[in-house]
Amino acid sequence: MHDAIATGQLNRVVWSALTSRQNIFSKGDVCARRFDPDISPFAATKDNSPEALAALTGLLAVGTDHVYLLQADPISLPDELEAKTTALGVLMTESTASQRPGPEVAIMSMTNEDIPEMVALAELTNPGPFTPRTPELGSFWGIKLDGRLAAMAGTRLNLEGFTELSGICTHPDFRGHGFASTLSRHVASEIRSRGDVPFLHAYADNHGAIALYRKLGYEVWSEVNVAVVQRIKRD
Secondary structure, three states, rough: OOOHHHHHOOOOOOHHHHOOOOOHHHOOOOOOEEEEOOOOOOEEEOOOHHHHHHHHHHOOOOOOOOOEEEEOOOOOOOOOEEEEEEEEEEEEOOOOOOOOOOOOOOOOOOOOOHHHHOOOOOOOOHOOOOOHHHHHOEEEEEEOOOOOEEEEEEEEEOOOEEEEEEEEEEEHOOOOOHHHEEEEHHHHHHHHHOEEEEEEEEEEEOHHHHHHHHOOOOEEEEEEEEEEEEEEEOO
16 A cells, blocks of 8 residues: 555545545535435545635535534634534554454345344444445445344445445444454455455544454554534524
8 A cells, every 4th residue: 555645545535435436425516525414424625725614614504414524634614613522533544454263153244124223233332423324335244143133344435445444333232252353354355355455443542442453453544533513503
């Protein structure tokens, strides 16, 4: 992976996805774009220019509408927008494919029939924004035990040369069996088979998750800034 290519693609990874492979899910113009909100709340600008920030403002309705910004570059907001919450995360890229054996369990490709259970598991475990249409962004796999969805993982952001591993979660009743690691390795293998580099995100203070991802062969590429943004209500 060439550092210059990675820097250009990953500094504003959401923008890179919305202007390349996932353009079909995009709303906006050459300055700012967002995913169809029914699919994902992420948005991005091409840079921090006044024109780009004005375009981002135009994508947001006044009220409860909001977007997630996620980028290595600093986040800048115009006067019309405010950050409801902010956080620091990390973007990690796979440097070495994990060869550690996992539990011998059947890994199933998720289908439309599984979506209600996938949404319920995501709402229970909160792996990140997940809607009934999020699976349209990529592919998801799961492990079922006793007729229940025990764990799942899949792909989300998709850009030239890179695919994000996302939605990794395990039901509390089935934790401690290595299912998250097993699914993560499976999804990463699927990504590599398409010629892409797997990457993922974690909150910077989630030391347990970061330690797990390091064991799976990932290294921190950069810290990233996260903000949930909405328009300011004017009287």
